[in-house]
Amino acid sequence: MIINHPLLGPRDAAEFYVMGDADLINRPDPDAEGAAEAFYEYAYLRDNPAGEHRELWYHEQGDRSWLVVTRSTLTHEIMNVEMARDVALANGRGQ
Amino acid sequence: MRYSALKIFTEGLTGNKGWKPVWREPEPKKEYDVIIVGGGGHGLATAYYLSNKFGVKNVAVLEKGWIGSGNVGRNTTIIRSNYMLPGNEPFYELSMKLWEGLEQDFNYNAMVSQRGILNLYHTDPQRDAYVRRGNAMLMAGADAVLLDQDQLREECPFLDFDNARFPIKGGLAQRRGGTVRHDAVAWGYARGADAKGVDIIQNCEVTGFDIENGVCRGVETSKGSIKAKKIAVCVAGSSSRVMAKAGMRLPIESHVLQAFVSEGLKPVIPGVITFGAGHFYVSQSDKGGLVFGGDIDGYNTYAQRGNLPVVEDVCEGGMAIMPMIGRARLLRSWGGIMDMSMDGSPFIDKTHIEGLHFNGGWCYGGFKATPASGYCYAHLLAKGEPHEVATEMRLDRFKRGAMIDEKGVGSQPNLH
Numbered sequence: 312m313i314i315n316h317p318l319l320g321p322r323d324a325a326e327f328y329v330m331g332d333a334d335l336i337n338r339p340d341p342d343a344e345g346a347a348e349a350f351y352e353y354a355y356l357r358d359n360p361a362g363e364h365r366e367l368w369y370h371e372q373g374d375r376s377w378l379v380v381t382r383s384t385l386t387h388e389i390m391n392v393e394m395a396r397d398v399a400l401a402n403g404r405g406q
Numbered sequence: 407m408r409y410s411a412l413k414i415f416t417e418g419l420t421g422n423k424g425w426k427p428v429w430r431e432p433e434p435k436k437e438y439d440v441i442i443v444g445g446g447g448h449g450l451a452t453a454y455y456l457s458n459k460f461g462v463k464n465v466a467v468l469e470k471g472w473i474g475s476g477n478v479g480r481n482t483t484i485i486r487s488n489y490m491l492p493g494n495e496p497f498y499e500l501s502m503k504l505w506e507g508l509e510q511d512f513n514y515n516a517m518v519s520q521r522g523i524l525n526l527y528h529t530d531p532q533r534d535a536y537v538r539r540g541n542a543m544l545m546a547g548a549d550a551v552l553l554d555q556d557q558l559r560e561e562c563p564f565l566d567f568d569n570a571r572f573p574i575k576g577g578l579a580q581r582r583g584g585t586v587r588h589d590a591v592a593w594g595y596a597r598g599a600d601a602k603g604v605d606i607i608q609n610c611e612v613t614g615f616d617i618e619n620g621v622c623r624g625v626e627t628s629k630g631s632i633k634a635k636k637i638a639v640c641v642a643g644s645s646s647r648v649m650a651k652a653g654m655r656l657p658i659e660s661h662v663l664q665a666f667v668s669e670g671l672k673p674v675i676p677g678v679i680t681f682g683a684g685h686f687y688v689s690q691s692d693k694g695g696l697v698f699g700g701d702i703d704g705y706n707t708y709a710q711r712g713n714l715p716v717v718e719d720v721c722e723g724g725m726a727i728m729p730m731i732g733r734a735r736l737l738r739s740w741g742g743i744m745d746m747s748m749d750g751s752p753f754i755d756k757t758h759i760e761g762l763h764f765n766g767g768w769c770y771g772g773f774k775a776t777p778a779s780g781y782c783y784a785h786l787l788a789k790g791e792p793h794e795v796a797t798e799m800r801l802d803r804f805k806r807g808a809m810i811d812e813k814g815v816g817s818q819p820n821l822h
Binding site for chain 2: 312323324325328329330331332351352354355356357358359360361364366382384385386387
């Protein structure tokens, strides 16, 4: 698989480490009500879809950036690559 | 029809005209006592033990494709019970004992070959870890022998003992481990279940569950609705997809594991050998091909094929312990989809939906577990409570903090 890195261009997937579902960006609020249940679901349960899947890839042997890759789990086709930082900021993280 | 040497002999003399198909191809009835979703090794084993050991009649197995078309025909055929944790080891040892009596039990030649499995160690701390594992195995009634380098040099002179990076210091052997003809396992269980009246329905995909007020009363299929008192899902590899139809999210990711076969060679490798400093395991099939594999690819996928970086990694692992295989050419490679669970261990449990049961999360250890998985699942279905060796394999164990994490790497499925 070739991942089209937003800053570095096309890179071999072997340079990356895969972390899994991009939903891991959205860590629950530990002070909210029902935080224990929310953390259980966050840490252990996954949608695991057959088809389009947004996932975190870490460019370990490159610029060490985190990416959100949208990829088909049926064909391995990569539809979209974003910087995880941008996705997190757009979700309201870091404010 | 009972198979025997005499039967083969007489059939040989009479033109082999007396052989009959070994299972029927029935149309589904309107209602069953138990429906098993998934006609793989585990589903067929469950049907076999339900009908033959627990006396449950009126059972159906629903299979989307043809029986044995999934991982039971895509694995590297290794059997072993060299686990460590109390939630796992007694279960796998039960499985090993069932393997040992399997062919006599279901009257089918599954080519169970206890040629032994050897885990190599390369450092002193790793030796200590293997001593601990070996002791845990002995305590659960399994067998384990620690071999030093001199003993190993006699048994496997071809290993690269003086490798500069990963010198081979010895190994932990389980002599009762070995290999089994994987397809024959599916066929043998199917034949045994069919003989007791289990309906094995192929090309019948489950498209939904009939759930009302928290009770599951049947399934929707490509061949119409079928009612059942108990529904037992057993579709490792596709567990998340099937259980999503019942509105459940699972502690599972689907990953691809690749396997490889070399061209046929003269006998060179006596049993199963695994690399201790990387992920590589190899055995030699009766046809002579080296059957080997290594790590999963590491990303979520439902495609039954992997990518080249892992092929390279696996072959490097092989070259690090037995450079002689560098001369062999690769004949075939393929991939199978694994249910990778959050702690690397499986589930055999009821769900929060009454009547709906779940068996899955086998990671890449499902084949060796086939007999015990079927036996314990049948026990759960027939008696309503888990078998004594499967009490820890619960779906709620993460919530309770009772993970069975053999490797100790946490909830990162691609590291197990």
